[in-house]
């Protein structure tokens with residue numbers, strides 16, 4: 001990428017950049033600059049072959065360099081900029097690697113009068129408690145985040161170069177405003193370092209040789225690891241960012257004051273709540289972090305069959321609703337068969353964040369200590385809902401009538417999904433919801449306790465999420481709230497409200513609710529998810545010698561479109577042992593190999609099979625003749641654009657798949673091998689895994705991490721049943 005990379009300041013970070021750039025072939029030679037007092041360090045860098053040359057003369061060190069990185073402590077940067085100014089070249093990419101950004105930008109504009117367009121401010125979120133070039137590692141930035149804080153003046157061409165460079169070292173790039181960067185880092189990095197230094201300082205002064213250090217293992221060691229960091233560097237960072245750090249120290253002092261008071265006054269419950277809140281918040285953070293950093297790749301060998309008996313995980317829609325209604329009920333609700341997937345867990349954590357005590361899930365069992373319709377508490381921070389559209393849309397309705405405000409956020413996919421479909425009708429009820437200009441998350445819901453008004457809403461699209469959202473808002477509105485739907489959609493909310501002893505009126509395509517007393521806690525047995533079952537219905541149909549029984553599957557008639565469609569295509573599916581469990585119809589489903597034929601999918605089945613089209617497209621690719629889907633425009637705004645993404649993947653596998661505005665035309669035939677991208681969409685990933693049962697070569701599927709949103713254990717379960725699948729971190 002670069003002929004000559006020059007590093008100014010070859011310590012841990014500068015040295016690691018040099019090592020990583022070399023290991024990843026990002027430059028031909030590497031020079032370094034340092035001051036006379038850095039000579040030993042520079043010599044060591046040369047001896048370790050971290051750099052190819054060094055100079056104590058800046059002009060010489062940077063001559064002919066096409067990329068210059070300033071990796072000195074932030075306090076040294078103003079002086080470096082002054083020196084660099086005389087030799088500045090407009091064609092060179094300059095970057096820093098500093099942990100604070102406000103002072104770097106201020107120093108640049110002081111020296112240059114304006115921010116040079118070829119300077120890209122960058123902060124790698126990576127480090128180690130060891131310092132110096134001896135500790136430098138080529139892998140230090142692998143899988144780590146690098147934050148760019150470009151200014152309006154920063155040239156796109158140089159941002160692109162910087163992006164290639166850091167991605168080449170294995171980093172993920174994020175963008176932030178300078179101010180936002182410094183505020184966030186003050187809380188997430190600078191304050192924790194100060195606390196670690198302070199604690200060791202306090203305990204060390206007390207008893208350095210004595211018991212405290214002798215017996216300090218676990219907690220003390222974990223907590224104070226970062227107090228081994230370089231004091232000079234941290235002095236610099238803290239001084240540079242004190243305007244953000246000082247208010248945080250004040251807040252922390254007051255939090256400690258509160259805890260002291262709780263201890264003095266024996267307020268065990270309050271203290272327990274504080275600790276529980278913190279534990280749950282940390283879990284949410286870890287979930288987000290895992291989502292950000294892990295990329296999972298499935299590799300599926302061609303052939304295989306599906307045989308045996310299996311119970312797939314619990315229904316996602318019902319699991320979400322069990323937490324929501326259980327939380328709003330009076331009394332304790334026990335749930336079994338709960339889906340321990342990321343989406344349903346996002347809902348569970350959202351309610352914990354609003355003060356509901358929820359135990360589990362352990363083996364699918366959850367106990368919810370309901371707080372009543374008016375018992376939720378304000379969440380202390382934005383509620384992160386990951387990939388889960390159902391959580392976000394239903395929560396909008398439920399939160400609209402609360403006595404507090406809340407902010408809902410989600411991952412990249414969820415932050416791109418349309419929310420006006422709920423914001424518009426809720427606003428007609430008097431809700432106040434702020435979104436981005438595009439009508440997407442983050443959403444701020446300003447609770448309008450007591451001020452919501454029931455309306456009648458004629459839904460322009462068939463959406464169970466919109467319907468459920470309005471019914472939940474209706475629990476808080478004056479008068480009646482009624483919704484008509486253009487086609488039947490899943491009715492789990494209605495059924496479950498009745499299960500919680502709250503009346504809902506259903507008349508034709510209209511459902512009506514008004515607040516009537518309270519919800520009464522009940523027990524819920526969540527059946528297996530027919531949407532997860534669908535992969536096996538298709539897989540066993542298309543693979544020779546398959547005979548599979550799927551146990552305890554929810555067959556609510558608003559969800560069984562996939563069975564109707566597959567049967568029209570000639571599938572061999574039998575419903576056995578039909579029964580009703582907790583207000584929902586359930587059956588065991590036996591499916592055997594069958595020769596499928598292409599059909600024109602009746603539009604009346606679209607809403608009833610809305611989540612199953614990715615895998616139905618795979619069935620169509622294996623069928624004889626043409627399959628045509630129309631009237632399914634909604635597929636374009638699911639976790640991904642499921643029409644485009646499936647058509648792209650099928651074409652890669654050699655299938656004639658023509659996307660249309662509201663569906664797809666698929667010519668059945670043979671499926672080849674190849675690498676397809678699921679775009680983080682769980683159902684796309686699992687559908688292509690099933691395609692391998694009939695493929696002529698290996699199928700590699702990228703971006704499969706979100707399979708955990710709806711189907712934890714998918715890989716091991718399918719492998720057990722006969723699919724040649726493996727999964728690895730990418």
Ligand code: S3P
Pocket residue numbers: 316317318390462463464465466468489490610611634
């Ligand atoms: C869901 C409804 C459907 C479905 C989603 C879950 C629900 O969305 O696609 O996976 O639980 O209510 P729409 O109602 O928006 O079609």
